[in-house]
Amino acid sequence: MFALDGKVALVTGATGGIGAEIARVLHRQGARVALSGTRREVLEALAGELGDGALVAPANLSDPAAPQALVDQVEAGLGRLDILVNNAGFTRDGLAMRMSDKDFSDVIEVDLAAPFRLARAAMRGMMKRRAGRIISIASIVGTTGNPGQANYAAAKAGLVGMSKSLAQELASRGITVNVVAPGFIETPMTDALNEAQKARLMERIPLGRMGSPADIAAAVAYLSSEEAGWVTGATLHVNGGMAMT
Protein backbone atom coordinates (compact mmCIF):
# COMPACT_ATOMS: atom_id res chain seq x y z
CA MET A 1 0.00 0.00 0.00
CA PHE A 2 0.90 3.63 -0.62
CA ALA A 3 3.90 2.87 -2.85
CA LEU A 4 5.29 5.88 -4.67
CA ASP A 5 7.75 4.14 -6.99
CA GLY A 6 8.52 6.19 -10.08
CA LYS A 7 7.03 9.37 -8.62
CA VAL A 8 8.79 12.67 -8.07
CA ALA A 9 7.91 14.82 -5.06
CA LEU A 10 8.86 18.35 -4.09
CA VAL A 11 8.84 19.17 -0.38
CA THR A 12 9.22 22.82 0.59
CA GLY A 13 10.49 23.66 4.04
CA ALA A 14 12.46 20.41 4.08
CA THR A 15 14.90 22.01 6.51
CA GLY A 16 12.28 21.85 9.27
CA GLY A 17 11.38 18.88 11.44
CA ILE A 18 8.06 18.13 9.75
CA GLY A 19 9.32 18.81 6.22
CA ALA A 20 12.39 16.62 6.64
CA GLU A 21 10.26 13.75 7.93
CA ILE A 22 7.81 14.12 5.03
CA ALA A 23 10.75 13.94 2.63
CA ARG A 24 12.12 10.83 4.38
CA VAL A 25 8.79 9.02 4.28
CA LEU A 26 8.00 9.85 0.64
CA HIS A 27 11.52 8.72 -0.27
CA ARG A 28 11.09 5.51 1.71
CA GLN A 29 7.85 4.85 -0.20
CA GLY A 30 9.85 4.95 -3.43
CA ALA A 31 9.61 8.54 -4.63
CA ARG A 32 12.52 10.65 -5.73
CA VAL A 33 12.37 13.82 -3.68
CA ALA A 34 13.40 17.41 -4.29
CA LEU A 35 14.29 19.10 -1.03
CA SER A 36 13.67 22.82 -0.82
CA GLY A 37 14.33 25.34 1.91
CA THR A 38 16.49 28.35 2.56
CA ARG A 39 19.47 26.65 4.24
CA ARG A 40 21.46 24.74 1.64
CA GLU A 41 23.73 22.91 4.08
CA VAL A 42 20.78 21.47 6.00
CA LEU A 43 19.24 20.27 2.73
CA GLU A 44 22.54 18.75 1.67
CA ALA A 45 22.81 16.84 4.93
CA LEU A 46 19.29 15.46 4.44
CA ALA A 47 20.04 14.55 0.81
CA GLY A 48 23.16 12.72 2.02
CA GLU A 49 21.05 10.80 4.52
CA LEU A 50 18.51 9.82 1.84
CA GLY A 51 21.10 8.81 -0.76
CA ASP A 52 20.00 8.22 -4.35
CA GLY A 53 16.92 10.02 -5.59
CA ALA A 54 17.26 13.26 -3.67
CA LEU A 55 17.73 16.68 -5.24
CA VAL A 56 18.82 19.74 -3.28
CA ALA A 57 16.81 22.75 -4.49
CA PRO A 58 17.18 25.78 -2.23
CA ALA A 59 14.69 28.59 -2.70
CA ASN A 60 13.59 31.73 -0.95
CA LEU A 61 9.83 31.64 -1.29
CA SER A 62 9.40 35.27 -0.26
CA ASP A 63 10.58 36.04 -3.80
CA PRO A 64 7.50 35.88 -6.08
CA ALA A 65 9.61 34.49 -8.94
CA ALA A 66 11.05 31.66 -6.84
CA PRO A 67 8.16 29.16 -7.08
CA GLN A 68 8.19 28.92 -10.88
CA ALA A 69 11.98 28.72 -10.90
CA LEU A 70 11.87 25.99 -8.26
CA VAL A 71 9.37 23.87 -10.21
CA ASP A 72 11.42 24.37 -13.37
CA GLN A 73 14.52 23.21 -11.50
CA VAL A 74 12.79 20.08 -10.21
CA GLU A 75 11.36 19.18 -13.62
CA ALA A 76 14.77 19.71 -15.21
CA GLY A 77 16.62 17.80 -12.49
CA LEU A 78 14.25 14.90 -11.87
CA GLY A 79 12.29 14.88 -15.13
CA ARG A 80 8.81 15.56 -13.77
CA LEU A 81 6.84 16.61 -10.72
CA ASP A 82 4.02 14.38 -9.50
CA ILE A 83 3.60 15.38 -5.87
CA LEU A 84 3.87 18.93 -4.54
CA VAL A 85 4.03 19.25 -0.78
CA ASN A 86 3.57 22.85 0.34
CA ASN A 87 5.11 22.57 3.77
CA ALA A 88 7.20 25.75 4.04
CA GLY A 89 5.85 28.38 6.38
CA PHE A 90 6.84 30.60 9.22
CA THR A 91 5.22 32.55 12.01
CA ARG A 92 5.54 36.13 13.11
CA ASP A 93 3.30 36.24 16.14
CA GLY A 94 1.90 39.26 17.85
CA LEU A 95 -1.41 40.52 19.14
CA ALA A 96 -3.36 42.27 16.39
CA MET A 97 -3.17 45.60 18.23
CA ARG A 98 0.58 45.51 17.71
CA MET A 99 0.84 43.59 14.43
CA SER A 100 2.33 45.64 11.61
CA ASP A 101 1.14 45.48 8.02
CA LYS A 102 4.47 43.94 7.15
CA ASP A 103 4.20 41.19 9.75
CA PHE A 104 0.78 40.36 8.39
CA SER A 105 1.65 40.45 4.70
CA ASP A 106 5.03 38.70 5.02
CA VAL A 107 3.34 35.67 6.56
CA ILE A 108 0.55 35.69 3.95
CA GLU A 109 3.15 35.94 1.21
CA VAL A 110 5.22 32.93 2.22
CA ASP A 111 2.53 30.77 3.85
CA LEU A 112 -0.28 31.33 1.33
CA ALA A 113 0.81 33.13 -1.85
CA ALA A 114 3.91 30.98 -2.38
CA PRO A 115 1.91 27.72 -2.14
CA PHE A 116 -0.49 29.15 -4.71
CA ARG A 117 2.37 30.04 -7.04
CA LEU A 118 3.94 26.62 -6.57
CA ALA A 119 0.64 24.90 -7.31
CA ARG A 120 0.16 27.04 -10.41
CA ALA A 121 3.63 26.18 -11.65
CA ALA A 122 3.27 22.48 -10.85
CA MET A 123 -0.18 21.96 -12.37
CA ARG A 124 0.91 22.37 -15.99
CA GLY A 125 2.94 19.19 -16.10
CA MET A 126 0.39 17.39 -13.94
CA MET A 127 -2.41 18.37 -16.32
CA LYS A 128 -0.47 17.00 -19.26
CA ARG A 129 0.05 13.68 -17.49
CA ARG A 130 -3.54 13.63 -16.21
CA ALA A 131 -2.31 12.90 -12.70
CA GLY A 132 -0.90 14.74 -9.75
CA ARG A 133 -1.04 15.43 -6.04
CA ILE A 134 -0.97 18.84 -4.41
CA ILE A 135 -0.82 18.69 -0.63
CA SER A 136 -0.55 21.70 1.63
CA ILE A 137 0.38 21.62 5.28
CA ALA A 138 -1.96 23.95 7.14
CA SER A 139 -2.49 24.04 10.90
CA ILE A 140 -5.09 23.47 13.55
CA VAL A 141 -5.03 27.21 14.17
CA GLY A 142 -6.46 27.80 10.68
CA THR A 143 -9.61 26.16 12.01
CA THR A 144 -9.63 27.20 15.65
CA GLY A 145 -7.83 30.54 15.53
CA ASN A 146 -5.16 31.44 18.06
CA PRO A 147 -4.47 34.68 19.85
CA GLY A 148 -1.32 36.29 18.49
CA GLN A 149 -1.56 34.48 15.17
CA ALA A 150 -4.08 36.45 13.11
CA ASN A 151 -1.65 36.43 10.17
CA TYR A 152 -0.67 32.76 10.43
CA ALA A 153 -4.22 31.53 11.08
CA ALA A 154 -5.49 33.55 8.10
CA ALA A 155 -2.82 32.06 5.83
CA LYS A 156 -3.51 28.52 7.02
CA ALA A 157 -7.29 28.90 6.67
CA GLY A 158 -6.58 30.39 3.25
CA LEU A 159 -4.79 27.21 2.18
CA VAL A 160 -7.98 25.28 2.85
CA GLY A 161 -10.14 27.53 0.65
CA MET A 162 -7.48 27.63 -2.04
CA SER A 163 -7.13 23.86 -2.06
CA LYS A 164 -10.89 23.31 -2.34
CA SER A 165 -10.98 25.64 -5.35
CA LEU A 166 -8.01 24.00 -7.03
CA ALA A 167 -9.49 20.58 -6.28
CA GLN A 168 -12.57 21.52 -8.29
CA GLU A 169 -10.58 23.09 -11.12
CA LEU A 170 -8.22 20.15 -11.52
CA ALA A 171 -10.40 17.14 -10.72
CA SER A 172 -11.11 16.42 -14.39
CA ARG A 173 -7.36 16.03 -14.92
CA GLY A 174 -6.85 13.43 -12.24
CA ILE A 175 -5.12 15.87 -9.91
CA THR A 176 -6.15 15.80 -6.28
CA VAL A 177 -5.63 18.74 -3.95
CA ASN A 178 -5.75 18.25 -0.20
CA VAL A 179 -4.66 19.69 3.10
CA VAL A 180 -3.08 18.18 6.20
CA ALA A 181 -3.72 20.24 9.32
CA PRO A 182 -1.34 19.35 12.16
CA GLY A 183 -2.02 20.05 15.80
CA PHE A 184 0.77 20.50 18.32
CA ILE A 185 3.88 18.72 17.12
CA GLU A 186 7.07 18.11 19.10
CA THR A 187 9.60 20.50 17.63
CA PRO A 188 12.34 22.74 19.02
CA MET A 189 9.64 25.42 19.28
CA THR A 190 7.37 23.37 21.54
CA ASP A 191 10.40 22.06 23.50
CA ALA A 192 10.73 25.59 24.83
CA LEU A 193 7.42 25.32 26.71
CA ASN A 194 7.76 24.79 30.47
CA GLU A 195 6.26 21.83 32.32
CA ALA A 196 3.16 23.73 33.43
CA GLN A 197 2.48 24.89 29.89
CA LYS A 198 2.95 21.36 28.59
CA ALA A 199 0.58 19.95 31.21
CA ARG A 200 -2.09 22.45 30.25
CA LEU A 201 -1.64 21.53 26.61
CA MET A 202 -1.99 17.81 27.35
CA GLU A 203 -5.34 18.38 29.02
CA ARG A 204 -6.64 19.55 25.68
CA ILE A 205 -5.33 16.59 23.67
CA PRO A 206 -7.57 13.52 24.13
CA LEU A 207 -4.88 11.16 22.84
CA GLY A 208 -2.62 12.44 25.60
CA ARG A 209 0.59 13.21 23.77
CA MET A 210 2.11 15.73 21.41
CA GLY A 211 2.26 14.78 17.77
CA SER A 212 5.48 13.78 16.04
CA PRO A 213 6.64 14.74 12.56
CA ALA A 214 6.06 11.09 11.61
CA ASP A 215 2.34 11.48 12.39
CA ILE A 216 2.15 14.24 9.77
CA ALA A 217 4.39 12.51 7.24
CA ALA A 218 2.18 9.42 7.30
CA ALA A 219 -0.86 11.52 6.41
CA VAL A 220 1.07 13.12 3.53
CA ALA A 221 2.21 9.71 2.28
CA TYR A 222 -1.37 8.51 2.23
CA LEU A 223 -2.67 11.55 0.34
CA SER A 224 0.25 11.22 -2.12
CA SER A 225 -0.61 7.64 -2.97
CA GLU A 226 -2.71 6.09 -5.72
CA GLU A 227 -4.92 4.66 -3.01
CA ALA A 228 -6.05 8.19 -2.06
CA GLY A 229 -7.22 8.84 -5.62
CA TRP A 230 -10.82 9.45 -4.57
CA VAL A 231 -9.95 11.99 -1.89
CA THR A 232 -9.85 15.62 -3.00
CA GLY A 233 -10.64 18.98 -1.46
CA ALA A 234 -10.29 17.38 1.95
CA THR A 235 -8.56 18.58 5.10
CA LEU A 236 -7.08 15.77 7.14
CA HIS A 237 -6.80 16.91 10.76
CA VAL A 238 -3.93 15.23 12.57
CA ASN A 239 -4.09 16.64 16.06
CA GLY A 240 -4.64 13.93 18.65
CA GLY A 241 -8.29 14.90 18.87
CA MET A 242 -7.59 18.42 20.07
CA ALA A 243 -10.09 19.86 17.61
CA MET A 244 -12.68 17.69 15.94
CA THR A 245 -14.13 19.36 12.88
Add this chain to the structure above:
Amino acid sequence: MSDTAEKVKKIVVEHLGVEEAKVTSEASFIDDLGADSLDTVELVMAFEEAFGVEIPDDAAEKITTVKDAIDYIEAQKAA
Protein backbone atom coordinates in the same frame (compact mmCIF):
# COMPACT_ATOMS: atom_id res chain seq x y z
CA MET B 1 -2.63 26.87 -45.68
CA SER B 2 -0.44 29.45 -43.95
CA ASP B 3 2.35 28.40 -41.65
CA THR B 4 0.40 29.83 -38.75
CA ALA B 5 -2.71 27.84 -39.63
CA GLU B 6 -0.73 24.66 -39.92
CA LYS B 7 1.03 25.20 -36.61
CA VAL B 8 -2.22 26.10 -34.82
CA LYS B 9 -3.93 22.98 -36.10
CA LYS B 10 -1.00 20.82 -35.06
CA ILE B 11 -1.15 22.25 -31.53
CA VAL B 12 -4.90 21.63 -31.37
CA VAL B 13 -4.49 18.04 -32.54
CA GLU B 14 -1.78 17.40 -29.95
CA HIS B 15 -3.55 19.06 -27.04
CA LEU B 16 -7.06 17.78 -27.59
CA GLY B 17 -6.09 14.40 -29.01
CA VAL B 18 -8.54 14.76 -31.89
CA GLU B 19 -8.21 13.62 -35.51
CA GLU B 20 -6.59 16.12 -37.81
CA ALA B 21 -9.52 16.00 -40.23
CA LYS B 22 -11.83 17.31 -37.52
CA VAL B 23 -9.74 20.41 -36.96
CA THR B 24 -11.27 22.58 -39.65
CA SER B 25 -11.02 26.37 -39.54
CA GLU B 26 -14.63 26.68 -38.47
CA ALA B 27 -14.36 24.04 -35.74
CA SER B 28 -15.28 25.30 -32.28
CA PHE B 29 -12.93 24.08 -29.57
CA ILE B 30 -15.73 23.41 -27.13
CA ASP B 31 -18.70 22.50 -29.37
CA ASP B 32 -16.92 20.53 -32.07
CA LEU B 33 -13.65 19.33 -30.58
CA GLY B 34 -14.79 18.40 -27.09
CA ALA B 35 -12.61 20.88 -25.20
CA ASP B 36 -13.53 21.98 -21.69
CA SER B 37 -12.64 25.30 -20.08
CA LEU B 38 -9.28 24.00 -18.85
CA ASP B 39 -8.42 22.77 -22.35
CA THR B 40 -9.06 26.23 -23.77
CA VAL B 41 -6.72 27.76 -21.19
CA GLU B 42 -4.07 25.17 -22.04
CA LEU B 43 -4.49 25.87 -25.75
CA VAL B 44 -4.09 29.60 -25.29
CA MET B 45 -0.95 29.02 -23.24
CA ALA B 46 0.38 26.66 -25.89
CA PHE B 47 -0.27 29.25 -28.61
CA GLU B 48 1.50 31.90 -26.54
CA GLU B 49 4.50 29.66 -26.14
CA ALA B 50 4.64 28.45 -29.73
CA PHE B 51 4.23 31.86 -31.35
CA GLY B 52 5.89 34.08 -28.76
CA VAL B 53 2.78 36.23 -28.44
CA GLU B 54 0.81 37.33 -25.43
CA ILE B 55 -2.91 36.66 -25.50
CA PRO B 56 -4.65 38.67 -22.75
CA ASP B 57 -7.71 37.17 -21.03
CA ASP B 58 -10.24 39.39 -22.80
CA ALA B 59 -8.81 38.35 -26.19
CA ALA B 60 -8.58 34.71 -25.15
CA GLU B 61 -12.29 34.69 -24.30
CA LYS B 62 -13.12 35.58 -27.88
CA ILE B 63 -11.01 32.80 -29.37
CA THR B 64 -13.57 30.02 -29.67
CA THR B 65 -12.75 28.50 -33.07
CA VAL B 66 -9.60 27.42 -34.84
CA LYS B 67 -9.98 30.34 -37.23
CA ASP B 68 -10.27 32.81 -34.32
CA ALA B 69 -6.91 31.59 -33.05
CA ILE B 70 -5.22 31.79 -36.45
CA ASP B 71 -6.60 35.28 -37.12
CA TYR B 72 -5.58 36.59 -33.71
CA ILE B 73 -2.06 35.23 -33.94
CA GLU B 74 -1.55 36.52 -37.49
CA ALA B 75 -2.80 39.95 -36.47
CA GLN B 76 -0.37 39.97 -33.53
CA LYS B 77 2.53 38.90 -35.70
CA ALA B 78 1.70 41.57 -38.30
CA ALA B 79 1.49 44.28 -35.65
